[in-house]
Amino acid sequence: MYSFYKKFEKEKISFAYFGIISDTITEMLIDLSDNYLSKSKDFLKFKRKASFLIAESFQNIIRHGVLKKDDITDYQYKKDFFHISVFEDRFIVSTTNVLENNKVKSLEDKIKRINSLNPEELKALQLEILTDTALSDKGGAGLGLIEMVRRSGLPMLYKVIQLTEGYSIIVMNLEMSISGRTENAEHKVSIDEIENLYRKLTESDILLIYKGDFSEDSNKNLIELLYNNFEADKNIISNKIKNIVSVIEVMQNVSKHGKQIRGNQEGILSLSIKNDEIYIECSNFVKHQDYKPFKKRLKTIKNSSIDDLEKAYKKQLKASIRNNSKNSGLGLLEIARFTQNRFSYSFVETENDEIFFSIKFKTI
Amino acid sequence: MKKIILKAHDIMPGINLDADAGKLEFYGKSCPVDAHEFYEPILKWIDEYISNPQKLTIVQFYLSYFNTVSAKNILKIMNKLEKLNKRGKNVVIQWKYNENDEILREAGEDFETIVEVDFEFIEVPENDDEGIPDSH
Numbered sequence: 001m002y003s004f005y006k007k008f009e010k011e012k013i014s015f016a017y018f019g020i021i022s023d024t025i026t027e028m029l030i031d032l033s034d035n036y037l038s039k040s041k042d043f044l045k046f047k048r049k050a051s052f053l054i055a056e057s058f059q060n061i062i063r064h065g066v067l068k069k070d071d072i073t074d075y076q077y078k079k080d081f082f083h084i085s086v087f088e089d090r091f092i093v094s095t096t097n098v099l100e101n102n103k104v105k106s107l108e109d110k111i112k113r114i115n116s117l118n119p120e121e122l123k124a125l126q127l128e129i130l131t132d133t134a135l136s137d138k139g140g141a142g143l144g145l146i147e148m149v150r151r152s153g154l155p156m157l158y159k160v161i162q163l164t165e166g167y168s169i170i171v172m173n174l175e176m177s178i179s180g181r182t183e184n185a186e187h188k189v190s191i192d193e194i195e196n197l198y199r200k201l202t203e204s205d206i207l208l209i210y211k212g213d214f215s216e217d218s219n220k221n222l223i224e225l226l227y228n229n230f231e232a233d234k235n236i237i238s239n240k241i242k243n244i245v246s247v248i249e250v251m252q253n254v255s256k257h258g259k260q261i262r263g264n265q266e267g268i269l270s271l272s273i274k275n276d277e278i279y280i281e282c283s284n285f286v287k288h289q290d291y292k293p294f295k296k297r298l299k300t301i302k303n304s305s306i307d308d309l310e311k312a313y314k315k316q317l318k319a320s321i322r323n324n325s326k327n328s329g330l331g332l333l334e335i336a337r338f339t340q341n342r343f344s345y346s347f348v349e350t351e352n353d354e355i356f357f358s359i360k361f362k363t364i
Numbered sequence: 365m366k367k368i369i370l371k372a373h374d375i376m377p378g379i380n381l382d383a384d385a386g387k388l389e390f391y392g393k394s395c396p397v398d399a400h401e402f403y404e405p406i407l408k409w410i411d412e413y414i415s416n417p418q419k420l421t422i423v424q425f426y427l428s429y430f431n432t433v434s435a436k437n438i439l440k441i442m443n444k445l446e447k448l449n450k451r452g453k454n455v456v457i458q459w460k461y462n463e464n465d466e467i468l469r470e471a472g473e474d475f476e477t478i479v480e481v482d483f484e485f486i487e488v489p490e491n492d493d494e495g496i497p498d499s500h
Contacts, residue, residue, distance in 0.1 A: 026395060027374040030429075048467045051429045055375070055395040059431045123474070130432075131478055134439040143432040151467075 001283045001358045002348050005268050013212035016083040026058045050091045052151045060144050061097045089178040094194045096171045104160055110142040115155035122150050152176050157191040171195050211268040214254040249331040250282035258284035283358040291355050298345050301336050309336050381409050386418030391426040399433035414448045426460035442479040449481050460486045
């Protein structure tokens, strides 16, 4: 997990997701980015642009991604992928979706043409196509692509990777600079980097990864998103509520006890799937003074029987009500109870003398 | 004519169509996956309305963002209103947007260049972020 944290270190928010893209998911992701972008005055200006960009990118996947992927054997390729990154001065949306090989050339031609136009030409083309398609009702004229490039202010980066004789995947990357369109604007992230991330996440069986702020507003959006995914995958998940509660506990653990990084309750959360089992992993930095007592407490919990955990939970619950204490330690006991004590944890002492804590459990 | 009242939720827009008052309102976010299906009954309602319109029709858009498929449908609505306007019936499109939201203002200006209907641009203070129309 630390390697992923390092990969995303410079990003204020990084969110990558393989899964079902729907109206509800789109709304949650826009809320997630909105929450963060609203925090900084510098970001306010492009908050709305970011919403347009996310909505249009997802619409593009929903409308043009291949729905029937039966002849694609790799599980991950059956899922659409997108990634949102917020840097100090950039907002980036990347998507990857499967398309039929016979549609590749026409899509590439459209992207090449759109990328070659200046802002005025793009606007004129958009209005022309909008007028034309509203009258004729035809689709696929590239209106969405134009909208994405116009909002972004930079050409769209893309790469087509052939999967089979029938299908390819297309990786698209759109960047928006906080300073707006400038003559010398350059992309911060290359299309190869996006492809590498896509491959690395695929190899690690990760379906969802979020690095960023774990304040309550952000947590709310993430929890809703996970809840929707668990709901959609009924065959895999049998006990949704317990799983969700466990996720809430690990996330609140970061927001309450994590060490602040650059003024944020920063952490990283992933959901991965291996052999039809879903794993949740959550990591954050811990304060040096908390390290030893925290490690000791985890060891005690891990060595407890299920009965002892139940007793300890009830005792702790009563004590927390009496003391009205925020730091009750109930969260860890709750995770241990719900996972039948099948969780693992690790501490990494980093090169900067920081302590990076991870907790991982299998959903039930 | 029956009113159409749809509440905004998720990324579906709120819509109030009131033939008696000659007022058509669209607010919130508009990014439905199948925008054509969503807007079809709205377009039919407008067809019926323009066959027996009020002397003055006020159409208010107060959207925080919309996708291109919605943009097409917004333009279809405006095209119908343009026809009404050409028949000598008064139509005003009120395009509301939050202050400093250049994107939304620009989007309204784009529509203004395409259709021959009077546009009023109304800037709303930033804290009024819910996109709720005047009548609510």
